[in-house]
Amino acid sequence: KAGVTQTPRYLIKTRGQQVTLSCSPISGHRSVSWYQQTPGQGLQFLFEYFSETQRNKGNFPGRFSGRQFSNSRSEMNVSTLELGDSALYLCASSQQGSEKLFFGSGTQLSVL
Amino acid sequence: AQSVSQHNHHVILSEAASLELGCNYSYGGTVNLFWYVQYPGQHLQLLLKYFSGDPLVKGIKGFEAEFIKSKFSFNLRKPSVQWSDTAEYFCAVYNNNDMRFGAGTRLTVKP
Numbered sequence: 001k002a003g004v005t006q007t008p009r010y011l012i013k014t015r016g017q018q019v020t021l022s023c024s025p026i027s028g029h030r031s032v033s034w035y036q037q038t039p040g041q042g043l044q045f046l047f048e049y050f051s052e053t054q055r056n057k058g059n060f061p062g063r064f065s066g067r068q069f070s071n072s073r074s075e076m077n078v079s080t081l082e083l084g085d086s087a088l089y090l091c092a093s094s095q096q097g098s099e100k101l102f103f104g105s106g107t108q109l110s111v112l
Numbered sequence: 113a114q115s116v117s118q119h120n121h122h123v124i125l126s127e128a129a130s131l132e133l134g135c136n137y138s139y140g141g142t143v144n145l146f147w148y149v150q151y152p153g154q155h156l157q158l159l160l161k162y163f164s165g166d167p168l169v170k171g172i173k174g175f176e177a178e179f180i181k182s183k184f185s186f187n188l189r190k191p192s193v194q195w196s197d198t199a200e201y202f203c204a205v206y207n208n209n210d211m212r213f214g215a216g217t218r219l220t221v222k223p
Contacts, residue, residue, distance in 0.1 A: 003155075033211060040121070042215030043156075043202060055209045090156070101148075101211070103156040 002026065004093050004104035012110045018079040021107045025072050025093030029102070031055075032074040034066060037088040037106070046089075049074055050096075078109075086111045114139035116205050118214035125193050126222050133188040133217050135203030144206040145186040147177055148213075151199045159201070162186065173197070195223045 005024040013019050025032050033048040045058035049068035066076040072093075078085055088108050092101040119134035137143065147159040160171025167179040177188045186203060198221045203214040 035213070040215065042118075043213035045210075045212055048209065048211070050209070092156075099144075100146075100158045100161065101156075105155060 004091055004102050006089075006091050006104035006107050008107060009105065010108045010110075012112060013081050014112050015081055015083060017081050018077065019081060019109065021076045021078075021089055021091075021109075023074045023076070023091030023093075023104060025074070025091075026102055029093035029095050030072055031094045031096060032068055032072060033092050033094075033101070034074070034076050035090045035092065036060075037090055038086075043090065046076065081111045083111050085109065114143070114205055114207055114210065114212055116203055116212050116214040118201075118203055118217050120217045121215070122218045122220070124220045124222065127195055128192050129221075131188070131190040131193045131197070131219070133201055133203075133219070135186045135188065135214060136184050137186070137203075137205040137212075138184070139205060139207050140184070141207060145177075145179060146204040146206070147171065147175070147186075147188050148202045148204060149199050150202070150216075156202070159188070193219070193221050195221045197221050 007022045031050045034046040035043040047057045048055050052068045063079045068074045088106040090106045092103045094101050115138045117136045145162040148156045149159045150156045162169045162179045170176045175190050200216045200218050202216045
């Protein structure tokens with residue numbers, strides 16, 4: 001069974017640009033959640049999707065948005081990038097959201 | 113929203129020393145509790161979890177954690193650490209479709 005796949009692996013953008021990150025969950029998993037990981041801040045919850053619906057959202061500005069498709073694949077978009085958005089963005093999937101999460105390798109975003 | 117606090121940012125131990133990493137959460141209702149580990153260069157992976165029943169749960173690689181409801185705590189322990197336990201450890205709390213992680217504790221084990 002393939003694991004959680006995130007693309008791209010690395011991304012370099014400049015301030016003001018926008019970016020879209022992609023996540024393909026494990027087959028059969030309907031829940032996809034996104035986290036921002038930075039040194040010292042740990043994992044900060046962005047949002048969680050289940051069956052194409054956003055079930056929960058963390059404390060991030062509206063520049064951060066996401067969506068989930070009917071095949072459970074998810075995308076995350078960040079508009080008007082700021083230097084502070086530089087981080088590792090992790091996607092995790094699970095069957096229902098409450099049990100064991102399976103994480104992808106993440107997308108390392110650098111904003112210059 | 114619930115929050116998760118991990119008391120130690122960086123812990124340095126020698127091999128064979130005992131380990132205890134603190135985790136406290138703010139939510140007072142029924143929660144599911146987890147510890148995840150991220151070894152250098154690897155994905156985050158589940159170490160152990162507590163849903164209900166015996167508050168002392170055992171995970172992989174000799175780790176265990178004790179849920180103390182009255183203290184809102186879920187501390188991670190290992191009697192004797194090894195160099196290969198060097199990693200970052202994250203406590204997480206799940207409630208009502210909301211999974212929150214602590215800031216993480218970096219463990220360095222000196223050989």
